Amino acid sequence: MEALKQVECWPCAHAAVALVSATGVEASHGEPERPFAWASVSKLATAVCVLAAVEERLVGLDDPAGPAGSSVRHLLAHASGLPFEGKAPIAAPGQRRIYSNGGFELLGALLAAAAGMPFAAYFEAVWGFPLAGSPASGVEAPLGRLVEVASELLAPVRISTRALGEATRVQFPGLGGVLPGFGRFEPNDFGLGFELRDAKAPHWTGARNSASSFGHFGASGTFLWVDPGAGIALACLTDREFGDWAKDAWPALSDAVLAEWEGRCRGAGRPRA
Numbered sequence: 001m002e003a004l005k006q007v008e009c010w011p012c013a014h015a016a017v018a019l020v021s022a023t024g025v026e027a028s029h030g031e032p033e034r035p036f037a038w039a040s041v042s043k044l045a046t047a048v049c050v051l052a053a054v055e056e057r058l059v060g061l062d063d064p065a066g067p068a069g070s071s072v073r074h075l076l077a078h079a080s081g082l083p084f085e086g087k088a089p090i091a092a093p094g095q096r097r098i099y100s101n102g103g104f105e106l107l108g109a110l111l112a113a114a115a116g117m118p119f120a121a122y123f124e125a126v127w128g129f130p131l132a133g134s135p136a137s138g139v140e141a142p143l144g145r146l147v148e149v150a151s152e153l154l155a156p157v158r159i160s161t162r163a164l165g166e167a168t169r170v171q172f173p174g175l176g177g178v179l180p181g182f183g184r185f186e187p188n189d190f191g192l193g194f195e196l197r198d199a200k201a202p203h204w205t206g207a208r209n210s211a212s213s214f215g216h217f218g219a220s221g222t223f224l225w226v227d228p229g230a231g232i233a234l235a236c237l238t239d240r241e242f243g244d245w246a247k248d249a250w251p252a253l254s255d256a257v258l259a260e261w262e263g264r265c266r267g268a269g270r271p272r273a
Contacts (some may be wrong), residue, residue: 001019001026001027001029001257001260001261002184002260003259003260004018004027004028004029004253004255004257005029006031006249006252006253006256007029007030007236007238007253008029010238010239010240010245010249011117011240011242011245012221012238012239012240013210013239014030014031014036014238014239015030015031015235015236015237015238015239015240016027016028016029016030016031016032016034016036016142016143016236016237017030017143017235017236017237017253018032018146018147018150018235018259019050019232019233019234019261020145020147020150020151020154020232020233020234020235021154021231021232021233022151022154022155022231024151025147026232026261028143030143030237031143031165032143032144033142034142034143034237035140035141035142035239036053036140036141036142036143036220036222036237036239037139037140037145037218037220037222038137038139038140038141038218038222038237039137039218039219039220039222040101040118040136040137040216040217040218040221041139041216041217041222041223041224042062042131042134042135042136042138042218043104043136043137043193043216044129044149044153044193044194044215044216044224045131045139045149046104046107046108046122046123046135046136046193047076047167047192047193047194048129048149048153048159048193049111049119049122049123049126049127049135050072050076050107050111050127050156050192051159051164051167051192051193052126052158052159052161052195053111053114053115053122053166054163055159055160055163056257058111058114058115059072059110059111059114060072060085061073061076061192065080065106065107065110065265066080066082066089066093066106067080067081067082067089067093068093068105069092069093069094070089070093071093071116072110073192074093074094074103074169074172075100075103075104075106075107076103076107076167076171076191076192076193077097077172077190077191077192077193078097078098078099078100078103078176078177078190078236079093079094079095079096079097079098079108079171079172079184080093080098080100080103081093081095081096081098082098082100082103082106083098083100084098084099084100084101084102084180085100085101085102086102087102087106088141092211094172094175094177094220095175096175096176096177097172097175097176097177097178097187097188097190098177098178098218099177099178099179101136101137101179102136104134104135104136105134105135106242107135107210108134108135115178119131121271123135123193124163125160126158127145127148127149128148129141129145129148130207137218137219138191142237142270143235143237144196145193146222146224146235146237147235149224149235150224150226150233150234150235151233153214153215153226153233154226154231154232154233163167163225166192167191167192167193167194167202168191168192168194168196168212168214169191170187170189170190170191170196170198171190171191171192172185173187173189174190175187175189176188179195179200180219181204181217181242181247182200182202182203182204182247185200188200189197191214193273194214194215194216195214195215195217196213196214197209197210197212197213197214197225198211199211202247202251203251204217204223204246204247204250204251205225205227205250205251206251206252206253206254206255206257207251207255208254208255208258208259209225209227209229209230209254209258210227210228210229210230212227212228212229213225213226213227213228214226215233217242217246217250218242219241219242219243219250220238220239220241221237221238221239221240221241221242221246222236222237222238223235223236223250224236226253227258230258230261230262231266232257232258232261234253234254234257236250236253
């Protein structure tokens with residue numbers, strides 16, 4: 001796929017990118033064997049672990065967790081009132097969308113207690129690859145592992161389709177808040193660990209991405225989006241810290257990939273998902 005070659009012009013020394021459909025990798029470019037720090041893209045894999053634990057009945061989405069009045073659902077949806085870092089709330093649960101690494105660390109501790117094992121052990125049991133640090137940002141792994149996450153979010157096997165549907169539905173509708181790096185949105189919609197594109201603009205996905213797109217990006221220059229409308233996911237790892245370069249480069253890549261994919265589908269007589 002020609003569009004993926006755009007990463008060669010990005011201001012990073014190393015990059016790896018893959019287009020994924022429900023049947024597997026459609027195209028890739030870059031350095032697939034190189035480990036990259038995923039940063040907050042790790043939250044997608046952690047969220048799947050929590051959802052798997054819910055389906056195992058180790059924890060419940062509405063179990064108390066975090067600040068008084070908060071639940072597992074609040075923590076996953078960045079609606080617990082916890083700040084970006086730390087354990088002291090700065091708002092009441094369900095009142096504001098405050099992006100919180102601390103909330104995901106609490107989820108890891110809660111699941112560890114419920115499962116009777118370190119969260120990293122539970123994570124590796126679910127995914128088959130290790131968590132090197134925090135549940136919020138600790139994955140360091142090559143592109144193939146991110147492709148596994150993309151595949152799970154296109155055609156789940158670790159969790160049920162029902163669970164994925166719930167996880168990609170807006171939780172606590174109407175909450176406003178700041179999407180790091182892009183400013184304040186009213187509303188700033190999140191599902192259960194997944195950032196939802198909806199009508200946000202500007203956004204790190206492309207203008208061609210459907211409103212149903214969901215995923216996450218990371219401060220290490222990484223992202224994964226899934227577009228149910230197109231039936232594909234785009235996984236990207238780099239060694240360049242997120243900044244203004246990404247605000248231009250990521251949407252341009254996303255739009256080029258979607259345009260090329262749509263053209264390929266038309267040529268093959270294959271409808272979009």
